[in-house]
Amino acid sequence: MLLTVALLILSILMITKGADWFVGSSVSISSKSGIPKVIVGATIVSFATTAPEFTVSVMAAYLDHVELTVGNAVGSVLCNIGLVLGSIVAIKAIPLELHGFIRKGAFMLASALVLIAFAYDRVISSFNGLVLLLVFVGFMYYNINAHRFTARTSRQEKKRVPISHLKNDIRLFIAGGLLVITGSRILVHSATGIAQWMGVPEMLIALTIVALGTSLPELITAISSTLKGHQDISIGNILGANVMNIALILGLSSQIRPLAILPQSLAYDLPFMIVLIMLLLLLGITGKKLQRWHGGLILGVYIGYLAGLLNVYL
Secondary structure, X not given: OHHHHHHXXXXXXXXXXXXXXXHHHHHHHHHHOOOOHHHHHHHHHHHHHOHHHHHHHHHHXXXXXXXXXXXXXXXXXXXXXXXXXXXXXXXXXEEOOHHHHHHHHHHHHHHHHHHHHHHOOOEEXXXXXXXXXXXXXXHHHHHHHHHHHHHHOOOOOXXXXXXXXXXXXXXXXXXXHHHHHHHHHHHHHHHHHHHHHHOOOHHXXXXXXXXXXXXXHHHHHHHHHHHOOOHHHHHHHHHHHHHHHHHHHHHXXXXXXXXXXXXXXXXXXXXXXXXXXXXXXXXXXXXXXXXXXXXXXXHHHHHHHHHHHHHHHO
């Protein structure tokens, strides 16, 4: 068991470092190679920042641990809003750009509601997954158009560089990807091993340890951005990451095999997810700014969720 715990910690470190290399090299390669900024911002960076959640959930579905797939996706949404966003807002108030906040928030809420509607059948089928993927396609279409508008307001042009200047970036890209994939496989196996040893459902481990582990890059980045005065950037990234966690990750994972939904998810996890989403949107829209006490409230709700989860299901 000590070895399993050590492997779990190692896998989280591998995923965190791998994601850091993967994101940094993706942006650098895209920028240096002359790929339009609209494509970089709306696709490559977005996909790279959700690489840990994506690889862990898809790997879990492939290995037939669908509880980990669902638990990691839902748990990451809860963690992103409750822990990551709650923490950074509690540190410093965030003024909102309402146009983008409302639209990205609407996509996040829509994807969550679609998921819950399908979850009442106790399974996310391949067809259900296709509908979720359509929501994701709509989100990406909005993102690309929004970035195009931003690009039209900027006349900055980037020169392409020779491929020889990209060698170090390519090495980091490959190394980061391998670290994330390998770490994800180790994380799935060690998490299921801990669940069996403790005699608790895999879902509980997925909603807590696994979700926190795969959300560490977002948490570290968000706190760093906040301390540097760029916390407003984290809002859009977190909203987008949540759409991907629900619509993209669960949508694709359901194409590998049907995703069973446990009664616990219907009765507890999914309702709490909606509560946090609605709370965030209401506070943001009515106040036009997220105050520090808003962050404390959101963080408090998430802590209450974890306390109830451990008390009822442990």
